[in-house]
Amino acid sequence: MTEPRLIKKYPNRRLYDTQLSKYIALDDIRKLLVSGTRVKVIDKKSGEDITRSILLQIIVEQEEQGQPILSTELLEKLIQYYGDTLQVFVTDYLEKSMDTFGKQQDEFRRQMEAMMKQTPMEVYSQITEKNLNLWKEMQDNLTRLYTSPFSGKPRPEKDDDS
Numbered sequence: 001m002t003e004p005r006l007i008k009k010y011p012n013r014r015l016y017d018t019q020l021s022k023y024i025a026l027d028d029i030r031k032l033l034v035s036g037t038r039v040k041v042i043d044k045k046s047g048e049d050i051t052r053s054i055l056l057q058i059i060v061e062q063e064e065q066g067q068p069i070l071s072t073e074l075l076e077k078l079i080q081y082y083g084d085t086l087q088v089f090v091t092d093y094l095e096k097s098m099d100t101f102g103k104q105q106d107e108f109r110r111q112m113e114a115m116m117k118q119t120p121m122e123v124y125s126q127i128t129e130k131n132l133n134l135w136k137e138m139q140d141n142l143t144r145l146y147t148s149p150f151s152g153k154p155r156p157e158k159d160d161d162s
Contacts (some may be wrong), residue, residue: 007054009054015041029058041054
């Protein structure tokens with residue numbers, strides 16, 4: 001993984017992007033994160049890593065605007081796990097769940113993009129071809145089931161009298 005982008009927070013509460021050599025806002029950090037760029041925010045005065053508190057500020061801003069992701073009930077449940085013996089497991093579970101969700105969304109987007117590049121006739125043709133292959137496979141299986149393996153002739157019907 002690449003090194004996170006270094007952001008310095010000055011005592012005047014301004015954020016400085018060391019790569020771009022300019023001051024940025026919280027929304028600029030959000031945009032970096034959305035684009036897949038990792039960040040590390042350091043307090044210029046103390047040298048302390050304050051990335052988590054900056055990320056939480058971004059979440060608070062996003063939750064206050066538009067459609068929130070975190071419901072009141074979910075926040076209540078999260079708060080209940082702080083200090084609990086299961087806190088470590090909750091963190092691990094949430095990280096893995098979000099990672100899996102992200103991978104599923106990427107795959108879905110990829111499939112949708114591939115499908116949208118095709119004409120309706122190509123999509124219909126592919127579906128028809130798959131159905132014909134399934135039909136042929138079913139017929140082949142039935143033929144194997146009802147044909148004698150040695151002669152190629154149909155197996156004799158079993159009498160119920162025997």
